[in-house]
Amino acid sequence: xxxxxxxxxxxxxxxxxxxxxxxxxxxxxxxxxxxxxxxxxxxxxxxxxxxxxxxxxxxxxxxxxxxxxxxxxxxxxxxxxxxxxxxxxxxxxxxxxxxxxxxxxxxxxxxxxxxxxxxxxxxxxxxxxxxxxxxxxxxxxxxxxxxxxxxxxxxxxxxxxxxxxxxxxxxxxxxxxxxxxxxxxxxxxxxxxxxxxxxxxxxxxxxxxxxxxxxxxxxxxxxxxxxxxxxxxxxxxxxxxxxxxxxxxxxxxxxxxxxxxxxxxxxxxxxxxxxxxxxxxxxxxxxxxxxxxxxxxxxxxxxxxxxxxxxxxxxxxxxxxxxxxxxxxxxxxxxxxxxxxxxxxxxxxxxxxxxxxxxxxxxxxxxxxxxxxxxxxxxxxxxxxxxxxxxxxxxxxxxxxxxxxxxxxxxxxxxxxxxxxxxxxxxxxxxxxxxxxxxxxxxxxxxxxxxxxxxxxxxxxxxxxxxxxxxxxxxxxxxxxxxxxxxxxxxxxxxxxxxxxxxxxxxxxxx
Amino acid sequence: xxxxxxxxxxxxxxxxxxxxxxxxxxxxxxxxxxxxxxxxxxxxxxxxxxxxxxxxxxxxxxxxxxxxxxxxxxxxxxxxxxxxxxxxxxxxxxxxxxxxxxxxxxxxxxxxxxxxxxxx
Numbered sequence: 001x002x003x004x005x006x007x008x009x010x011x012x013x014x015x016x017x018x019x020x021x022x023x024x025x026x027x028x029x030x031x032x033x034x035x036x037x038x039x040x041x042x043x044x045x046x047x048x049x050x051x052x053x054x055x056x057x058x059x060x061x062x063x064x065x066x067x068x069x070x071x072x073x074x075x076x077x078x079x080x081x082x083x084x085x086x087x088x089x090x091x092x093x094x095x096x097x098x099x100x101x102x103x104x105x106x107x108x109x110x111x112x113x114x115x116x117x118x119x120x121x122x123x124x125x126x127x128x129x130x131x132x133x134x135x136x137x138x139x140x141x142x143x144x145x146x147x148x149x150x151x152x153x154x155x156x157x158x159x160x161x162x163x164x165x166x167x168x169x170x171x172x173x174x175x176x177x178x179x180x181x182x183x184x185x186x187x188x189x190x191x192x193x194x195x196x197x198x199x200x201x202x203x204x205x206x207x208x209x210x211x212x213x214x215x216x217x218x219x220x221x222x223x224x225x226x227x228x229x230x231x232x233x234x235x236x237x238x239x240x241x242x243x244x245x246x247x248x249x250x251x252x253x254x255x256x257x258x259x260x261x262x263x264x265x266x267x268x269x270x271x272x273x274x275x276x277x278x279x280x281x282x283x284x285x286x287x288x289x290x291x292x293x294x295x296x297x298x299x300x301x302x303x304x305x306x307x308x309x310x311x312x313x314x315x316x317x318x319x320x321x322x323x324x325x326x327x328x329x330x331x332x333x334x335x336x337x338x339x340x341x342x343x344x345x346x347x348x349x350x351x352x353x354x355x356x357x358x359x360x361x362x363x364x365x366x367x368x369x370x371x372x373x374x375x376x377x378x379x380x381x382x383x384x385x386x387x388x389x390x391x392x393x394x395x396x397x398x399x400x401x402x403x404x405x406x407x408x409x410x411x412x413x414x415x416x417x418x419x420x421x422x423x424x425x426x427x428x429x430x431x432x433x434x435x436x437x438x439x440x441x442x443x444x445x446x447x448x449x450x451x452x453x454x455x456x457x458x459x460x461x462x463x464x465x466x467x468x469x470x471x472x473x474x475x476x477x478x479x480x481x482x483x484x485x486x487x488x489x490x491x492x493x494x495x496x497x498x499x500x501x502x503x504x505x506x507x508x509x510x511x
Numbered sequence: 512x513x514x515x516x517x518x519x520x521x522x523x524x525x526x527x528x529x530x531x532x533x534x535x536x537x538x539x540x541x542x543x544x545x546x547x548x549x550x551x552x553x554x555x556x557x558x559x560x561x562x563x564x565x566x567x568x569x570x571x572x573x574x575x576x577x578x579x580x581x582x583x584x585x586x587x588x589x590x591x592x593x594x595x596x597x598x599x600x601x602x603x604x605x606x607x608x609x610x611x612x613x614x615x616x617x618x619x620x621x622x623x624x625x626x627x628x629x630x631x
Contacts, residue, residue, distance in 0.1 A: 138589055145596045152603060156610075164611040168542075168620070171607070172534070175546055175600065182553050182593060189586065190560030 007065065010058050013051075014067035014080045017090055017129040020048045025119035025126070041118040042101055045125070049094035056087045060483060064490060064500055066135070074502045075196045079135030081501060083490035084483055085335055089132045089262050092339045095469065096254040096346045097125045099462035103350050104247035106458035115157045121251065124150035128255050132262060135501055137185055137195045140263060144181070144227075148174055151256060154248045155240060163243045170240035173233075177226030184219035191216065197270055198501035201494050204271045217275035220267060221283070227260030230320055231289040234313045238297065241312070242305035242362065246353030249305060253312050253349050254342035261319045261338065265331055268323070269492040276326050283324035284415045291317030291422040298429045303362045304352040304437065307429065308345070311388070314422065315341045321419060322403045325410045332488025333402035336480065340387065340399040340473060347384040347466035350459070351377060355437050358453045364433065369442030374455060378438050383467040385430035387474070390423050395473030398481065515565040519555060526552035539608045539618040546604060550597035554590045561586040 024044025028037045059065060064083035068074055082090075101121060127147025134140040151174075156167040189195055191212055192203040207213055222233075229237045237257070241249050268276045276283075294314025301307040318341075322334035352362070354377060359367045371378040387394035390401075400423065407416040473480060490496070526548055533545030559565060561583035568582030612618045 138592075142592060142596070145600075149600065149603065152607075156607060159610055159614070161614040164607065164614050167607065168539070168611065171604065172542060172546070176534075176549075179549050179553055183556060185589075186553065186557045186560050186586075189557075189589070195589075 011065040016051050020044050021122040021126040025122040028119040052090045052094050075199045080133045081135035084487035085491045086132045088335045092342045093128050100251045103462040106456045155244045166240040166243040169236050173236035177223045181223035198498045200271045214275045217272040224260045224264045229257045229313050231286045238309045241309040250346045250349035253345040258338050287317050287320035288415050288418040295422050295425040302364045328488040328492045330406035331491045332484040333406050335487040336484035337399040340395040343466050343470050344384050344388045350463045351381045364436035367437040368440045371438040380463050380467045387470040389427040393474045395470045398477045523555045537620040543604045557586045557590045
């Protein structure tokens, strides 16, 4: 009895992950005192995280929750859906968001903080959370615009010339992908007469000619593939990610491409299941090439942040691989992989940022000796890097294992083999950072001799927390793996999704 | 197909073409204009997607008008949202264009394009 009451309350308050960051951002901008502003932003984000954890427990025990905003029945109002796939993503974004926020406090860049940096970060998280919870394709578009607009402001925050220059391709290509997405929404409405995901799930299955559905699927795929940074369309990512402040890059690396992948994982299994099978060879090739080109690009770089940016692309390839397979197990594996890679990448970018501050440059050739000078940092880097490479017992191993298992079960041996080979190259490129920055002797001019750099706890703690989460994900991964499996089932069980959103009475009739 | 739909298809296609042409130019200002045109093209596209097409309908008031004669209000609501978003983004883009051209003293994209990485 108490449990149903709790579920009721949770479903009525499903907008909290969106509203709390907004309140925090608005309150935060009212205060020019940086301490107060930081406190407000951190408190609201932490409260959001607590709420999301509660929500996850409730959904893990009793199944997905739905909110029809304003009590308008489903196809007419705004629908929020919190199933396991959404919640894993929310947990990831809240966790990384808190870590990045704390890390940015120690960035020592009060100039940047004056540009409403923390409120902007919260606004971006609001957009991301909205996208994760949206149960309607047009709402998804609007949330994407919210998070994009905040990201535009963040990527040029500080307005250095390099940022402005790099910001333009980022802006234009992301806007272009949004436009393609919007065109697809318009055509989808013309074909199906609705944009509610549950109703679309019903109607697209009854469509008399399947050809038009494939055309729409390709448009959606194109729009999200640009946002996710997949093979022929990723060029905006490595040219822009190394220019903004490190905290921004760490946040983007964890969220931006992953939201694009989430949208693919959400929309395709529901409304384009047959078209995904048609497009599978194309997506598999794109996935393989994304993995290979990304990691080769990373190997060629000496700028630590550019190297890591190419890695983002490479890791998106694994997600695309799982998406192309499309079975419940594969979608669940993709969700697990997103959680793992967001944690590992954010940690790596933060460590790169610390190295950049120690040496005053992002050039790996002018770094060295960090393993001796900062053994703690070296251990954290080793954990994050090995997790990214997929070495047991870290989280990356588990995530990769499930992706590859789903791939081989579906018989995509070539793509699976490429994924394994790319793991080796990933290890190689991580070794490159390890050797250049940590292992080799420091260049004479590099380490400031008299005043050794002391790692501030506010920088070290979030890195350590993320690395520790990566280890826990591998060692005590059972609950997360079960949650990921549930996410895979939630994302692919179309009848259950329709029943959940539209209720029982509408399922039979359709219209 | 009604003549108005055909006409709208041509206009939308023309706008898309002009937008792509402007996007491919080297000038920053033309880039902003191109993105603005692109959003107009999508807005017009949405209108052709309503259930009555581009035929004049009657206001969708329940019990006052027969449902089959009603104009579909949803595409208009969607377009309204899209226009507001496009407006905001265009304003942001213009501000960015001003800052970028001030920083580099040009609006030529070849000069403004990202600097070569410092690692080669």
